[in-house]
Amino acid sequence: MSPKITTELLKQLRQVMKSPKYVQEPVQAYIVPSGDAHQSEYIAPCDCRRAFISGFDGSAGTAIVTEQHAAMWTDGRYFLQAAHQMDNNWTLMKMGLKDTPTQEDWLVSILPEGSKVGVDPFIIPADQWKRMSKALKSAGHDLVPVKENLIDAIWADCPQRPCKPLITLDLGYTGVSWRDKIVALRSKMAERKVPWFVVTALDEVAWLFNLRGSDVEYNPVFFAYAIIGMSTIRLFIDGDRVMDPAVREHLQLDSSLEPEFKIQVVPYGSILTELQAVGTGLSLKEKVWLSDKASYALTEAIPKAYRYLTPYTPICIAKAVKNASETDGMRRAHIKDAVALCELFNWLEKEVPKGTVTEIIAADKAEEFRSQQEDFVELSFATISSTGPNGAIIHYKPVPETNRTLSVNEIYLLDSGAQYKDGTTDVTRTMHFGTPSAYEKECFTYVLKGHIAVSAAIFPNGTKGHLLDSFARSALWDCGLDYLHGTGHGVGSFLNVHEGPCGISYKTFADEPLEAGMIVSDEPGYYEDGSFGIRIENVVLVIPAETKYNFKNRGSLTFEPLTLVPIQTKMIDVNLLTQKECNWVNDYHQKCREVIGAELERQGRHEALQWLVRETEPL
């Protein structure tokens, strides 16, 4: 990895920071955040502005360029990568270390009095704007919105914003028509007496209209906004995508619908002016509902007294609770995914001893097997295929420089998943193709105990996921071990592999209570720097639990694993399991054998079936 040479780019950026063509008044500093205008976790190439200006292309980081300095804030996952990718025009600001200043403090310490700090108001979320603006103001500076993005202004060969064809999803996949989703949304709006709702997150637009796209890698979404009124629907989307007859039919654009279900298709770029028009047309006490993570530009379009901001939108919450069609689809997707992984592991078992399989080859092979399955669309994230010490790098992605060959002497960790038209998968298995050491087995077994403790947990309706996090760690803690990441995240239904508003983490965030139909991952791990990584991840569905008693009539919940891929018994130290845990593993493997076995049989994959049968022998 050699650093990107940014001297010329920074010179150009500093010019446009002073150019009346782009800024009303010169700005003494310019902030380049990570995100796009929808606060997406995964972004399109045209939105990788921070990577363009600095060279650093990790998933998290904020660049600030002043007349004299260029600085990059990122977290511990990326210290090494950022240091490698950036030239010495840049100062790396290591977030989380005691002596690292915040962006605000740093700006205040170096800016001349009365400075202006510019930022693209579409990229910065409103809450971040507020914090930054307040800090700067109290030190005599001003945060100013710069309408034209200054990186775009100097980015000669900036890729075009993707505008790929749309996929329509029928009721068989979604269970609920977009029309019924609009009705439900409007009833939530009526409950809160808020007549307008602005859909800003890409997965929320996609979910609401039962459409999918491929504008962003791994996330089947498309660039769009929507404004939903009590009797109007505006969809902001570009291109001739809505000229596709299937899409027109799906959205009933040419039908004579009741006016309140008639979708007006409006250019993507006109969201701001249209929203401002809504804002000026409001009568007293009418409010506009927005996510509190929406961009500053859109939030600001509505006068402060008329904003109704919530951390989770009603769509985010409705989307998290999967209906029967969606859970059926997720089950199907996970069966296909398991078939692909049985093929892969069977193949690896034969090939690894030959010394010819690298991390990249294994990842490609996994994709190949998945792509053979019906309704396969793409991967759901970049495959983490890591062996030996690479397994300890939690967000590892093999590249030629780090690519390691799998062997019978090292633990192999594969965290991978796919988008199928009927569901999204995300599964991690940790395997040994030779003979694991007693210590490796011991650690694996603690992780497994944690995995089971969450998966088999019974808890009252209304419990928040973060209250389950310690169950996953207890066995590790007993021996002085731990892992430094959360235990689970929400998973979309043929949508983003990470979604809110629920999760399982020691970090107390404002998660919504778990309820039946929600889908999360269960993925404890253990990592030994320089040696190996272990993680066992299933996607699990929240389901009602039968209990002996029923306190206050609240009802109880538990999890059903959707992922049905054998957990390598060779890695288990059975002596460390309780009888209950042993039974859990045997029951789980019995189910894998039945369900995945039948599908392997149906697909005529006999060798993989034999592998499955071997791997699901009772403990």
Added chain:
Amino acid sequence: MSPKITTELLKQLRQVMKSPKYVQEPVQAYIVPSGDAHQSEYIAPCDCRRAFISGFDGSAGTAIVTEQHAAMWTDGRYFLQAAHQMDNNWTLMKMGLKDTPTQEDWLVSILPEGSKVGVDPFIIPADQWKRMSKALKSAGHDLVPVKENLIDAIWADCPQRPCKPLITLDLGYTGVSWRDKIVALRSKMAERKVPWFVVTALDEVAWLFNLRGSDVEYNPVFFAYAIIGMSTIRLFIDGDRVMDPAVREHLQLDSSLEPEFKIQVVPYGSILTELQAVGTGLSLKEKVWLSDKASYALTEAIPKAYRYLTPYTPICIAKAVKNASETDGMRRAHIKDAVALCELFNWLEKEVPKGTVTEIIAADKAEEFRSQQEDFVELSFATISSTGPNGAIIHYKPVPETNRTLSVNEIYLLDSGAQYKDGTTDVTRTMHFGTPSAYEKECFTYVLKGHIAVSAAIFPNGTKGHLLDSFARSALWDCGLDYLHGTGHGVGSFLNVHEGPCGISYKTFADEPLEAGMIVSDEPGYYEDGSFGIRIENVVLVIPAETKYNFKNRGSLTFEPLTLVPIQTKMIDVNLLTQKECNWVNDYHQKCREVIGAELERQGRHEALQWLVRETEPL
């Protein structure tokens, strides 16, 4: 319980709300919060203003009186009690119910335009003031500080503010001199570059100066404030208490100390003017450190730009970590407390079958046995002595109207504790003096499993207590049961039985990480309305844990029970315990027998010793 007749009192209050003698301009509403000027949980009789004006004397509640209305906000624990104690001048506002308006919303809905709402600025915490003031202002009203308390103005026979003698604690009890505590505090102040610190909480003043008082029942504190500068110490305290030679000697008031350790004794009532003088004397960038829960009056004394507010003060955090002298003291106190309870339970076992022991008699007997122990000062809270259905009322305190007779047919729950000069105790035991039903034993055993799960938990250094809460519930959850309170609170060392900044609760509050030397309670329960209550509570000390491995060199922690009182084995369904849990009970009882047995022997309490030996037979 007959309600207090408040017609005349409300008439008088409404008069002073308009009287120029008390208010600059008439106030249309007057707020009477629960607390005192130190935001204490337990308050002195002279501070029970809300009880005086309304009749309702529960621990939580806020009264608001307008020209037309009188309303009381309280939570679910007190709906019944408040309804019984208040006459029909009052409207009960049931907090937590969906249709109950907030105080702000209610005021806005009934006040005439441009109203003034008064409150005593010493009683309302600054954060509450801010919220209330903002809401009123946005509706065109004003929250105004009324310097003279209007309840005091009409409270003819208001009790005097207590001014009881002080107790000095020597190094044998405290481990650290007040002088060294000042040095440590100043170093924390220097770290944050804050040259002034205001001590507003009563237990923090008491801890800092190694003094105790008895101005408030159950809490060995005294009315005082302190302002600590980098080279000055001001103690605000009334009466001739500091004329006591022992106190003068302890505080070295008559010695020729270095000036920075010379304590200036100032009248309690002059805190505001002295603090204002500090505020006006500040130079640029000098700040004053206050708890963000300090009163509005004191917070407002410092100009906004000069305030340094934190949720936990450095004293609160230092006080929570007990040193060797304090933990030794706590151990001694718990041994004496256990002796008293062995005597009590032995006595109850003999007396209960006679049908002559009521809840009140049992509570009094517990106090009698405790008072026989060395260095006993008082109880640490009102004894919860409850049998049968009364046990399900979590904050029950027996009064003649509810007083029930203990019998061999009902479960008895005793939650009690005491202040000894060497430590504070808080213990709950649930007993059956006849034959418990299988169901009662089952529930008791789940609670016990939860108690053990917390007590025996091993967790990394830096873990927050709220991450342990689910361990206490897991066994109950498995059967569909739960309890609706937190699992543990911090405990002071001959100080308040409830103290911050740590605890064990499902409510995510800003608790500080647990560290060795902290002391918390471990008290899961199960309550069946109308039938019985079960709770098993020990006070436990956070200690380093030995573990097989040591991830990232972080070290691990666990708990050592300080409470050493047998857990009734008759109530345990041994079949529901794992071998590990069984061993825990046997080891715990072995330790009770050794430690408490030796002390019973020493005190010549042979019958209680026999009881202890019987009750600590291995399972």
